[in-house]
Structures are given as C-alpha cells and as structure tokens.
Amino acid sequence: MELILETLGLAKSAELLSLSPPGWGGNLLRGLVNSLQIAFGAFGFGLIIGLFGASGKLYGGVVLRDLLAIYTTVIRAVPELVLILILYYVGTDLINQVSQALGYGRVEISGVVAGIWVLGIVQGAYATEVLRGAIQAVPTGQIEAARAYGMPPMLLMRRVTIPAMMSYATPGLANLWLIATKDTALLAIVGFSELTLETRQAASSTRAYFTFFLAAGALYLIVTLFSGVIFARIEKWARRGQPSLKGTGR
C-alpha cells in the first residue's frame, strides 16, 4: 500500500489526510458529520414546514394563503447566502433580546441548532411548493373515497393524502435533500465548522489546497451517490402501486 502511494507521489497527501494528527482527515470527517447533521435536521424541519405550508396553501383561509405566498416567494427570491446572513443574525439577535428581556443575559446559540433553523426555513419554502404540487397530483377520487367512508381530516391526511402523494413528491424531495447537504457549506460564512470551513482551515494551514478540496469534493460526491441509492429505494417503494412505464409500448 505505502509503496503504491510512494510511487504515485501521493505519500504526502495520504499523510495530510490521515485521521490522526498531524493529519487533518479527522477534522474533515468531523466537518462532514456536522454538515450531515445540519442537512438532516434542516431537511426534516423543512418537511414539517412544507407539510403545514402546503396544507395551508391548499385548504387555508385567505389570510393564511397570502402569508404563505409571501413566505415562499421571498425565500425563493432572495439568494440563499443573503438569507442565511439575515436569518442567522436576526435570529440570534432576537433570541438574545428575548432572553435579556427575561433577565437571563446573553445565551450561546449552538451552531447546529442555528444552522438547522436557518436552512430549515429556506428548505421549508421549497418543500411547501414540492408538497403542494404532489398533493394536488393525488387523484381527487381517492380523497373523496376516504371522505365517503367517514375518515376525519387528520386521519385522511395521514392514511391517504400523504402516502398517495409520496410518489409525486420523492423526486423533488430528493433534490431538496441534496441542496440541503450542499447549502450547509454556506454556513461557513457565519463561522460554523462544517465540512467546507474545516477544509479551508486545513488547506490554508498546510497550503495543500488541491489535496484538501479534492478530498472534500469526494466526500460530497459520496454523500450524493449514497443519497441517490436511498432515494431510489424510497421512490420505488412510493411507486409500488403503479405499473412501471418500462415495457409499455412507446
């Protein structure tokens, strides 16, 4: 192994990327874990917002619909980097003001929580639209049948609307998840030590920019490939009741 690395001239890189100091591999992996944690939390938070947002847009009153329209429009119009700066500083500032007003003094806000909150709100706007489209794609007859058999609204949502819309929502949600993993990189700007920031620090300390950014790129790629496999499975499951288009004549 070492011989191969030696002959390829990669011995230096392997040393730099080693998991234990003085190698920086451990830092990169910690950054990755942080990134994934935030991506996961933000995606989940975004889904919850999206579910309520979509229901509100479809079934809510006029005021609620208008508020949601403002939310999705503004969030999707403003560049994410700007949103992150605004939401992060506004959010931490608000929390501190509240806590000071209550006499608690300044609170330290965990980077992970802040990251999830900020990216979750961004994801929520997109998820609202993805889920609204998916819910509208559910054949009305299936919802009507559930109503005709006495299902109360929440049960109907849980047992019919959500499972039936999954096949329409999965491709969009898979995209959102990948965007979430990569948007975590934007949190570097507020000093959160996710993968990109860790990479930059390692690179600038060692001047081995190429090695480290290539390594980070590979990690992002692995996450993407792995996600692809998972979402393919979810989609297959969600489409279980539908005949596949393969094999039908064109």
Added chain:
Amino acid sequence: MGKLMAMSDVAAKENQVSDAQSEAIRVTDLHKSFGALEVLKGVSLTAHKGDVVAIIGGSGSGKSTFLRCINFLETPSSGQIVVNGEEIQMRADGTPVHRKQIERIRTRLGMVFQAFNLWTHRTLLENVIEVPVYVLNVPRAAAIERAKVLLDRVGLGDKADTFPSFLSGGQQQRAAIARALAVDPSVMLFDEPTSALDPELVGEVLTVIRDLAAEGRTMLLVTHEMKFAREVATHVVYLFEGRIEEQGPPAELFGNPKSARLKQFLQTVG
C-alpha cells in the same frame, strides 16, 4: 291514472309512518344549487330496509348529486336527510352542525363510485381493511379475516396482495364493492358502477350486485343498465332536471311509463 298514483302515494305515506323502524333512508325535499344552477329542485325519497332503489335519468339530471348529498360529499342547500332513523343536523345553509355525526353516518353508507376510487398505494386487502381498522377500530386480525372472505366473495381471493392499478376495471370495481361491504353498510350507494367499464366487464360487476340485492341489501343504485334495473330493483325513480318525474315498481315504470319524458328517455337508452 293520476288518481291511482295519488292513492298509492297516500298508501306509501301511511306505510312510512307505520314502519319507521324499517326505514333505511328518508330524504325530504332536497334542494341543491351550484351557484346559480339549481341541480336538485326538491327530491323526496324513502328506502326501506331491503329495498333496491334504482335511480335513472339522463346525463346531468342530478343523479350523482343526489347520491353525493346523502353522505354529504356535496352539501345540500336545504332539505332533510334521515339515515336509520337518525336525522342529520343541518344549519340553515345546509352545512352539517356536527362533523362527527356526518363521519359516523358515512361509515354506515358504503359508496361505490363510477371510477372505483380505490387507494392505489394499497393492495386490495389493505383497501378493504382500511376503514374497519382505522375508522371503526376493528382489530386488525379480525378485519383481515373478514376482508379475505369478502374478496373471495367477489371472486378476488387470489388477488388480495395485488395493487389496484394492475387489475382490470371489472376487478377493481368488484374490489371497491368488497371495500364497501367491509363496513357492513346499512345502505349501499352505487353511482353508475359499470359506466366506466368495457362492455365485456360489465357482467361480472352486475353479478356481484345482483347477489347483494338477492341477500336483501338496501341499496340506492344509479345506473344506465335498464335491463338490470328492471330485474333487481324493487322501486325505480326517474329523475328529470332535478325533479322526480315518475317513480314506481319496475314492471310498471318500464312496462307502462306515464310521463312523455320517461317514454322518450326509455326509447333513447333502448
């Protein structure tokens, strides 16, 4: 003739009063408008237990709307609906007072749709146990056992684990009937159950419905199959532009129609 009708009407009324116990559904003076369009202009209909009421009429005459008002898939504009002796509480604008009451009554009315409307993400068995398990809180094992019997009964015992989209329209409609039977409905509502089917598949669905009629199931059946209506119905109602134009026993209504409109209608549908 008119006098005879009126007399039989009076007799029917007296019957209603005397055996309210046996009443499955009583609809009184039902009106329904969509915006400015008045689709039902005062329809009254009583079905006793074991009755098979066939509802016929031209396209757009309000047959579907009438059925859908009974379980409040459409909100009636006014009128009175009594299911199994329980009156649905309506506000002045027809909206139900208690959502829970509507939901409870809906579980007593097994509806079968023209387009089947099975839940495509669930297998036939899952479709049939869905309402018993999740709405009526029947233990899952018991619901599955009963669902298997019902699927057998409609000839789909070997398709329990198949998803609806992989089946023919006739099979889907039979599964939808099994789903309706799973709640042991006191009244079944059929809205043109064979109209979306290829002609060669109509027979298998009619056979199932015929069986149900023979075992004394109460049903309201909207249909364009006149021969079938004549054969299974105990009472036939002809709707024309949101009003009951003529009604009576099938032999009389089909054999000796009185209204010119019904005569013409029967000629056009053959």
